[in-house]
Amino acid sequence: MNLPTTSEQNPVIQLDNVTVTYRAAQERIPSFKEYAIRWLKREIRAREFIALRNITLKVYPGEVLGIIGPNGAGKSTLLKVVARVLHPTQGRVRIAGRVSPLLELGAGFDPELTGRENVYLNSTILGFSRRDVEQRFERIVDFAGLREFIDVPVRTYSTGMGARLGFSVATDVQPEILIVDEILGVGDANFQKKSFERIQQFQANGSTILLVTHSLQKVQEMCTRVIWLEQGNLVMEGNPEQVISQYLEYNKKQEETHLRTVRPVQEKKEAPKRWGNYQAEIVDVRIENAAEKEQRIFQTGDTLRLRLRYRAHQPIADAVFGMAIHNHQGLHITGPNTQIAGLKIPVLQGEGEVLYIVPHVPLLDGLYHISVAIVNEADSEMYDYHDRQYDFRIDNESNPQAEKYGLVTLRGEWEVKKSTTR
């Protein structure tokens, strides 16, 4: 892929300090009466939600621009601004060329009308003239593969059929700008391939493409440039590898903090996920890496250390420490304890620490929940139990050697031998 020589060409899309503000997003005043009452009480506060903040962006002919960011970052709003659906609250938008928005395939399909009538309706919604459509009609129907169904009402279509027809209408003429929002999965595998090829064809012929998808792999494969949005701000802009790796890094950090902060040790009284007689308590739980630093995101094969801090309110002679790991689907994966391990715990008195060390975590990608407990040897008395209170994640995004299938790695080894035939 060649990056366009930006100095020679004029941008096809140019945003200057574009801000989009939704007013009163949470609270809508539906009626005159309400409005009048609140106006009198001076209660009308303009609650604003800033969907895009001061975005400046130039996109040149032939570029494939990926837009990444979490939900609610403003990706769709940005597309809508380019598609002219939203007029910017502030700033300026300039578009040189016809925009074909694959935002809502078949937006404006009238279910009561036939496929044929809807092709005309949808095409004119996209700004084509009737005569245009007449000439291209056969081609559109053929591409959608809906020849037999073209004269029945669209309400009898499946979702896939509707989307196919929508895609065919929207992409029959090569647009200068194509907006693609999470729709690379239209219809069956065959049609997906066809539609993907068509998009690639447009790209080869010089269309500019804006792509929003959650698949970072697609972004990496297709895009020549990527922008990263976060809460309406343009955080970063650059080549796909750079932006994506920064984005992943940031997300990891975010999640790390999130996993750590959501669940501190619960107060005993108000804890539905904690029970026991509390003669001995677990007062602190830490998940650590090999360097004994607190960590919540690991790769398969890393060392994971679980550190429990206990406090005994009276001497306890028969304590057993245990832990359990559940995956996010609730499957109980492991449940070791000190008794099974053949360890006799000396009489608990005052405070102390217990460690459980996993030298090589065998778990594969996913979110896991740890429970911890102190119980008596006869397993008849629970001193303290924290049910699935501590989360960690296995993330092998940057660990390509990790296995991909199933729950765990057995760290098994393969041997291949040539059979010696005489």
Added chain:
Amino acid sequence: MSSSVYYDSDAIRSPEIQELREIWRYRDLLRLLVANSIKTRYKRSVLGVLWTLLNPLLTTIVLTVALSQLFRFQIENYPVYLLSSLIAWNFFSQTVTQVMSTLIWGSHLMKRIYVPRAVFPISVIGNGLVNLFLALIPLFVIMLFVHQPLYWTLGLLPFAVLLLTMFTAGVSLLLATLAVYFVDLVEMVKILLMAWFYLTPIIYPLEAVPPKYAWLLRLNPMSYLIEIFRQLIYDGTTPPESHLALASVVSVVVFLTGWVVFTRKSNEFAYHI
């Protein structure tokens, strides 16, 4: 590739002119929307187009029977008298309510894809004009039936329709713009329209109104427009010039106000609906 379409959010200095250009560009969509709404309506009902013809006939019969008993005045060929103004009123009231609801309920399109906003109200008006034209058929049937003469002034009807359309469009655009911000205005307007109906000399003659209230009706622009229809169809006379001039000025002013307000506010619609 030539950049055939160029959009600059800042360049729209006069949206009322820009929107006219856009409407022209999307004229085929407009035509389709009108055609489709007529088609879907008649596809569903058994009697089809016949129904639109029967409906005013039945209404007229009911109203004629009921009202001629109720009122003390005697009007020759009352069905013609009534229907000549009723068709104009129906066009007005149906268009106003439909434009409002189209803009609110048809908004799912506006949030997803760009089309000139004025396409929606204009298609409703186009639809209303088709219905108005169809309503003339039962009117003529009744006229023949009751031996009402067909005057040459009928030829001036298109001008009356033009004035009525401008006035109706202006009111619709203004109310629809407001309805985007206050949804329950739709219900309020329905009630107001009912009151407006009785405050307009449609089922009764202006002369039947006690003189001390007549000024009230004189303030009502619809009474002039209705009167013009009645004079052209029923009386066979041309309306007085002063009367026509007033109606024209009011219609043009209302239309322009509605158009300017609508086109200047329509950028915000997608945020509110």
